Amino acid sequence: MDTLRLIWLEAFVEAVDRGSYSKAAKVLDCDPGGASRYVLSLGEWLGPQLTHSGTTCLTLAGERFIPVAREVVSLLREARNAHRSPKPSPAPVLAKDLKI
Structure with missing residues (x-):
């Protein structure tokens, strides 16, 4: 699993x-089972088990990895939000710029 x-x-x-x-x-x-499976998949990808079986209590590997995971999630969310932010409005057309 790469x-x-x-x-x-x-x-x-x-x-x-x-x-x-x-x-x-x-x-x-x-569903809660899905969330649990996602965490198990992360542990399989990473190598060690991150939480004690059936709980959200961290193993030693989980304690070491949680700050990294928080940082990565935070950075990716910031990047996603920066690209989803509304585009700046075009400059208003001033009356003096209109050719009547």
Whole structure:
């Protein structure tokens, strides 16, 4: 498995920060089992298990990785939001610029 998915990182961060897969699932618009599977997939991609089985309690590897995951998610959200922000309005046409 070579592809890392942003949703895996988001699920990990949300589950840990909110303390449950159910609460994370509401934010992510998925079912709690989906949020849990995303975190498991992230652990498989990364190597070590990030949370203790069936919980959002971090393993040592999870404790080491959560700051990195938070930073990556934050940076990607900022980049996405910067590109989604409204485009600047065109400069207004002044009456003096009109040719009547």
